[in-house]
Each structure stands twice: as C-alpha cells, then as structure tokens.
Amino acid sequence: MPSKSSTRLAALTVAAVCSAASTVVLTSPAHAADVAVHDIQGTTRISPYAGQAVTGVTGIVTGVRTYGQSKGFWIQDPNPDANPATSEGVFVFTSSTPKGVAVGDAVTVSGTVSEYVPGGTSSGNQALTEIVRPTFTVVSSGNPVPAATVISARSVPDAYAPAGDPAASNSVNGLTLRPKKYALDLYESLEGMNVQVSDTRVVGATDPFTELWVTVKPRENANRRGGTVYGSYASQNTGRIQIQSLGATAEFPDANVGDTLTGATAGPLDYNQFGGYTLVANRIGTLKSAGLARETTEKQKKGELAVATYNVENLDPGDATFEEHAAAIVHNLKAPDIVSLEEIQDNDGAKNDGTVAADQTVTKLIDAIVAAGGPKYDWRSIDPVNNTDGGEPGGNIRQVFLFNPERVSFTDRAGGDATTAVGVTKDHGKAALTVSPGRIEPANAAWANSRKPLAGEFVFRGRTVFVIANHFNSKGGDQGLTSQYQPVARSSEVQRHQQATLVNAFVKDILATQKNADVVTLGDINDFEFSDTAKILESDGALWSAIKSLPKSERYSYVYQGNAQVLDQILVSPSIRKSCDFEYDSVHVNSEFHDQISDHDPQVLRFEP
Incomplete structure (x- = not known):
C-alpha cells in the first residue's frame, strides 16, 4: 500500500x-x-x-x-x-x-x-x-465559524453514485450534482465545508495512519460485531465516512469496530487519495468502547480434519509478532491440523540480496507455537525464484503448509521446485500428484509477479486430502469506490480470473481422475465470494466457497474503508460439500482491531474426510 x-x-x-x-x-x-x-x-x-x-x-x-x-x-x-x-x-x-x-x-x-x-x-x-x-x-478575527452541516442517516441518500457519462469514459465530473439522490453527490456538494456527524459507530478500526471509519447509518448491512458488510457491487454502503484529525496524533482515539464516537465529530470535509471524502476533525467525539473481543473457534473432534488459512502479513524473522501469531493459532484457531500460511517472507525479510529460503522464518513460528502450548508442526513449502512472486522486493513471500504430524501425514513426492509444474496421475486407482509439494503451472503468464499455488497431498485417518494454497493477485490498481468513473473499473480482476481458471482446471483434473476426491482450495483469494473470480473457481461444480455456508452478515475476513468484506476463502470439492459434515468459521482476531497483527482474519474448515 x-x-x-x-x-x-x-x-x-x-x-x-x-x-x-x-x-x-x-x-x-x-x-x-x-x-x-x-x-x-x-x-x-x-x-x-x-x-x-x-x-x-x-x-x-x-x-x-x-x-x-x-x-x-x-x-x-x-x-x-x-x-x-x-x-x-x-x-x-x-x-x-x-x-x-x-x-x-x-x-x-x-x-x-x-x-x-x-x-x-x-x-x-x-x-x-x-x-x-x-x-x-x-x-x-474571532468570528463565529459557520454552523456545521449535519451528515446523518436521514440526509445521506441510499443510492451511491450516478452512472457516469458514456461520452466521457463514464466520468461523473461533468454531471450536475443531485445531492438528494446520490450519496457521492451529497458529499461533493459539501466539499470543503464545515460538517458534523454525531454518535457514530466505528466500522473501520484506527489504522497506523491515524484515521478510522464510521457510519452514519448504523443499520446499513450491519453485522453482530458492529461492522458494515460489503455484499454486492450494486449495493454500496453509503453511510461510511473516513475520519482524520487536525489535532495532535496522540489525541486521536484507538478505536475498534463497534465502538462509538459519542457526541459531535466536526470539521472540514476533504477528499483524499486513500478513502475519498474525509471529515478532517477539529473536534472528535468521545470514544465509547463496545468491548469487542477476539473470537475463538471450536476445537476439532477426533474424526474431524481442521484446515485453516491465515495471511500473516509479510512475516519475517525480524518481526515482533511471532508470539502473537502463535497464540492466535494455538488459542483462537485451536491448533488446526493443517494451516496454509500466506505472506511468509524469506530469512532476511525485505532485504533485497538474493535470499529466498524461509526456513528460519517458519522455524521461528513453529517454535513460538510450541512455546504457546501448541503442537510441534511440520512444514512444507517451495522457495520461489528471487523477486518473481510479487510482494515487497526482496521479501519473496510464499505459501507454507504447517501440519500436525500427530494428526495428519504429508505424502512427499520428489521433484517439486519453483519452476516444475505439478500434475495429476492415477495411483492404485486413485488420484495422486506427480510432485508433492508442487506448484500449479508456475511458468504460466497468469502468475507473473504473483504467488504460484502450492499443492500438497495429505493423509488423515487413511483418507487422502488434496490441499491447494493460494495467494492471488492483489486489488492494487483498481479504482476506488469514490472514483470519478462510475461504475468503477477493476483492472486487477483480469489476472485473478486467469489464475482462477488455472486452479479450477487443476481441480477438475483431480476430479476427473477420482470423482470423489477430497480437495480443499484455500488462501488469500483477494476477491469477494460473489465475484467473478469466485465464480470461475467454482465453475462446473468443481469447487464451492464454503464461506457461503455462513449468513451474509457473517461473511467477511477483512475490513477496508469501513467495508467488512471477504478476501480469504476456503473452497471445497463436491465430496466435502455434499457430506454436510463440515463447519466453517471466519475467526475475527485481526481485521476489526486497531492493534491487529495482520490485516486478515484466519478461516477454518472442519470436516470428516
């Protein structure tokens, strides 16, 4: 960012x-x-x-x-x-x-x-x-400041933005403002003016840049923890507004989602690069805590396999968050049998010196998990070619499988490396990987400057489970929701669609070889459960995003600009979905908190293979 x-x-x-x-x-x-x-x-x-x-x-x-x-x-x-x-x-x-x-x-x-x-x-x-x-x-001097215009649920329209002028590349710049009809037009009609919000609920926690998000529409797509859920491209959350401060940084509140800024928050309405319309407050309401607690999932039963995905946000040996990540895995996630980690950096982090190995990073995390009372995880991964997988230059982020050898075994098949493509073969009448761990079509242009999926073969209670760890192309470069172009362009989708097509084809290869194979495809998909990316992954019934088993108000793993949304997903093959013996949990330990150790919430799937 x-x-x-x-x-x-x-x-x-x-x-x-x-x-x-x-x-x-x-x-x-x-x-x-x-x-x-x-x-x-x-x-x-x-x-x-x-x-x-x-x-x-x-x-x-x-x-x-x-x-x-x-x-x-x-x-x-x-x-x-x-x-x-x-x-x-x-x-x-x-x-x-x-x-x-x-x-x-x-x-x-x-x-x-x-x-x-x-x-x-x-x-x-x-x-x-x-x-x-x-x-x-x-x-x-000493004149009274013009009274602040109140922005409230009553004053903000439900429609978000007008359609842009097709003759101007869908820009809204030349359109006459209709502040009673569109939320973005209302905010634009107040640009630079003294405005006020009152008793607003926080929907985006205070971030390192001393800003937070509130809503003036507390009932708008609300979830039980106080956030505002983003569930459709066609239905924007119009009540969100960013809050910054004209005062000292030390005076800015450390707020979590669900907290309230009681009283008036007032100041000029600005527009900036990182959130659009922003109330730059010279008066901030008093923070009232909602006491939001970090969630804890259930422990898997003896016959259940627990598989999790967790983006640990550029973790390298120099970070101070290993104990906290370990505590989250052991206590909040209840030590899943398999954990797909995203954004594990190499042994010297973002130092751009050609280092690609990440054994020190992973070992430090495993040791911290043991110290926190968790199992002694084993692990598998593949080192990328230097600076080819995106992320911070020199960081060489990659996916890593952690697995508890007391509960699950890994089937090693030699030959997997950064440039060798994993394939599907038949072994004793059942599907098997040609290499394990292996990467899906690493030379394909779909993975240019992006992480390659890591596929592995696991065995739980005699049953083979194929797990594919992903970290798709980010949303960087997409136009913001407050763009002058309406509807906004999402240029980053193009590469994610290509990536989803390849993963979907690979899963189909497994299922064509063994119709009832258990396949779990998971990770930071960097796209919503209703997106075309998810639809491509799910095409022809090969996979299904299990987060859709949750009520819509509970579907989120990330909070961006006050929108609680899905980026992290666990998708399952038909044999798992049809069994109905699975439980899905988006475990909210990060995204809603100002003191988060990652910007993503981990996801856990429990099922009986």
Missing part, C-alpha cells in the same frame, strides 16, 4: 500542464474578480473557474492544516446561496505551513482555482477544488 505521505501529484486545470516537479504552470489565465466560494465550486465536480485567477473571495477560516504534503486552510462563506448543489467551502493550498491565519478569521483570498487529483489522473480519483498560490488578507 502506498505511503500516506506520498508526494502531492499534479493538479488538473483548464489551460494548464504539469511540470516534472508536479507544479501547475498556467498559460495566460483568465481572471475573475470578486467571486464567491459557491461560484468557484459550481454545480458539478469541476469548477467553472478552473485555471482562472480569482480575487476577492471571502470567507471564515474553519480549519488550518499544518502537517503533511497538503498544507493550507479551509474557508467557508457564511452567506450561502440557495442552491444545495454548490458547496460554500473551499481549501486554500499554501504549500508551506500557513502563517498569520487562524480559525475564526474573516479573510479575503486571491489566487488561482485548481482541480487537484489525489493520486494523479491514473488513479481515477475525483478532483478536489482548491485555490492555489494564494494571497490573503485577514479582515477580522
């Missing part, structure tokens, strides 16, 4: 170009004297004055930002017009720390109107209207 302090990218303006230093260079700009803020904001997402020099813009300072790459202050006109589509606030970008200006000052501003796109035009993000290269005069 890019750093939140990433460089401020070039603004888009009329009659403007971007220099190598990402500054705006105007060519003979037009001038507009004595315009009001609502004139600058206009009734669409792009200012009618973009690229023009303006003078005599008056307003009351509602917030001053002295940190980060986007320093400046917000002003709001205390005398609004009668059009709800036109915002009365705007950000004045000063580049350096603004001096001589404070909240409550009445100011007159001159400068150039700019449309700044956080993340650059390639991100697809909307533009933020600003006044850049400003000069300003403080007319008076």
Whole structure:
C-alpha cells in the first residue's frame, strides 16, 4: 500500500500542464474578480473557474492544516446561496505551513482555482477544488465559524453514485450534482465545508495512519460485531465516512469496530487519495468502547480434519509478532491440523540480496507455537525464484503448509521446485500428484509477479486430502469506490480470473481422475465470494466457497474503508460439500482491531474426510 505521505501529484486545470516537479504552470489565465466560494465550486465536480485567477473571495477560516504534503486552510462563506448543489467551502493550498491565519478569521483570498487529483489522473480519483498560490488578507478575527452541516442517516441518500457519462469514459465530473439522490453527490456538494456527524459507530478500526471509519447509518448491512458488510457491487454502503484529525496524533482515539464516537465529530470535509471524502476533525467525539473481543473457534473432534488459512502479513524473522501469531493459532484457531500460511517472507525479510529460503522464518513460528502450548508442526513449502512472486522486493513471500504430524501425514513426492509444474496421475486407482509439494503451472503468464499455488497431498485417518494454497493477485490498481468513473473499473480482476481458471482446471483434473476426491482450495483469494473470480473457481461444480455456508452478515475476513468484506476463502470439492459434515468459521482476531497483527482474519474448515 502506498505511503500516506506520498508526494502531492499534479493538479488538473483548464489551460494548464504539469511540470516534472508536479507544479501547475498556467498559460495566460483568465481572471475573475470578486467571486464567491459557491461560484468557484459550481454545480458539478469541476469548477467553472478552473485555471482562472480569482480575487476577492471571502470567507471564515474553519480549519488550518499544518502537517503533511497538503498544507493550507479551509474557508467557508457564511452567506450561502440557495442552491444545495454548490458547496460554500473551499481549501486554500499554501504549500508551506500557513502563517498569520487562524480559525475564526474573516479573510479575503486571491489566487488561482485548481482541480487537484489525489493520486494523479491514473488513479481515477475525483478532483478536489482548491485555490492555489494564494494571497490573503485577514479582515477580522474571532468570528463565529459557520454552523456545521449535519451528515446523518436521514440526509445521506441510499443510492451511491450516478452512472457516469458514456461520452466521457463514464466520468461523473461533468454531471450536475443531485445531492438528494446520490450519496457521492451529497458529499461533493459539501466539499470543503464545515460538517458534523454525531454518535457514530466505528466500522473501520484506527489504522497506523491515524484515521478510522464510521457510519452514519448504523443499520446499513450491519453485522453482530458492529461492522458494515460489503455484499454486492450494486449495493454500496453509503453511510461510511473516513475520519482524520487536525489535532495532535496522540489525541486521536484507538478505536475498534463497534465502538462509538459519542457526541459531535466536526470539521472540514476533504477528499483524499486513500478513502475519498474525509471529515478532517477539529473536534472528535468521545470514544465509547463496545468491548469487542477476539473470537475463538471450536476445537476439532477426533474424526474431524481442521484446515485453516491465515495471511500473516509479510512475516519475517525480524518481526515482533511471532508470539502473537502463535497464540492466535494455538488459542483462537485451536491448533488446526493443517494451516496454509500466506505472506511468509524469506530469512532476511525485505532485504533485497538474493535470499529466498524461509526456513528460519517458519522455524521461528513453529517454535513460538510450541512455546504457546501448541503442537510441534511440520512444514512444507517451495522457495520461489528471487523477486518473481510479487510482494515487497526482496521479501519473496510464499505459501507454507504447517501440519500436525500427530494428526495428519504429508505424502512427499520428489521433484517439486519453483519452476516444475505439478500434475495429476492415477495411483492404485486413485488420484495422486506427480510432485508433492508442487506448484500449479508456475511458468504460466497468469502468475507473473504473483504467488504460484502450492499443492500438497495429505493423509488423515487413511483418507487422502488434496490441499491447494493460494495467494492471488492483489486489488492494487483498481479504482476506488469514490472514483470519478462510475461504475468503477477493476483492472486487477483480469489476472485473478486467469489464475482462477488455472486452479479450477487443476481441480477438475483431480476430479476427473477420482470423482470423489477430497480437495480443499484455500488462501488469500483477494476477491469477494460473489465475484467473478469466485465464480470461475467454482465453475462446473468443481469447487464451492464454503464461506457461503455462513449468513451474509457473517461473511467477511477483512475490513477496508469501513467495508467488512471477504478476501480469504476456503473452497471445497463436491465430496466435502455434499457430506454436510463440515463447519466453517471466519475467526475475527485481526481485521476489526486497531492493534491487529495482520490485516486478515484466519478461516477454518472442519470436516470428516
């Protein structure tokens, strides 16, 4: 994920170009004297004055930002017009720390109107209207700040965004705002204004960048733990909004999902690269804890095989989280018989020196599990070719099988390595792998700069179980939900669809050889249970995503921008699904907590082979 302090990218303006230093260079700009803020904001997402020099813009300072790459202050006109589509606030970008200006000052501003796109035009993000290269005069101080506009369940429409203009590549930029019809139009009509939310429930825990997500619609797709579930591309959660702070970092609350910010949280409404519309608070409500506890699954019975997947987020020997991961595996997951680990890094982590072995990383985790009272796991994996599987350069993340040798055995078949493709053969009338462990079509372009699936053969109580550990291509590069393009483009899907096709074909090979074979395909699929990626994996009935055995409100393993969603899945072959003797559990130990040790929740499947 890019750093939140990433460089401020070039603004888009009329009659403007971007220099190598990402500054705006105007060519003979037009001038507009004595315009009001609502004139600058206009009734669409792009200012009618973009690229023009303006003078005599008056307003009351509602917030001053002295940190980060986007320093400046917000002003709001205390005398609004009668059009709800036109915002009365705007950000004045000063580049350096603004001096001589404070909240409550009445100011007159001159400068150039700019449309700044956080993340650059390639991100697809909307533009933020600003006044850049400003000069300003403080007319008076100590004035009352314009009353905050309340954002509430009643004011936010249920429809998320209008369809974009096909003639403009589905962009909504040129469309007249309809704030009573679409949530994104409402937020845009309040851009730069002083806004307020009250008694809001946290749906995205405080993250390392000192931000959290709340909802003003507590009943919207709510789950029993206080989150908001993302269950469809067509039905967005419109009540979510990001909260940042204009105050000291130390004063920002450490909130978990389900907690409440009681009272008022108020400040200017901004738009940024990493979440879209954001309330930058100069007043934050009081945190009321909901006492959310980390979940614990059930222990598998003697005749049940417990198989789990757990993304341990770039784990390497230098990390301080081994004891916590071990405790989660032993106590919260109840020591599954087989654990597929994703994002195990090599022995020196992200140091880019050609190291690919991860035996020290895995051994350190196994030892920590024993120290936590768990079993002495054995393990299997295949070292990748250096820097070919994506992730942090030099980290060489890969999937690893842990298994409890007192409960399950691994069938080793020699010859598996980073570049050799695993196949399916028949052994004594039953399916078998040609190599175990082995990788599925590692040379196929579908796996370029991405993790290759790891297939292994296990035996539990005399029954062979094939397990395929996956870590599909990430969603990096997809347009955000608040993109100017509606519906948004999900470019990263292309590679995941290719990957799903290969895994589905491999499972079909196993089932064609042995119709009743037990196959478990699991891991960080990086896509939703309702996605086309999941549908391709499931095609022709080869697999079924077992998380769909849970109620819709309980289907999530990850929380992103306040949306509780599925990324991690365990898919099973027909013999397992039809038996009805399985239990599925998404064990929420990370995604909802500010002190998470990974951003993913592990998943556990228990069944009788």
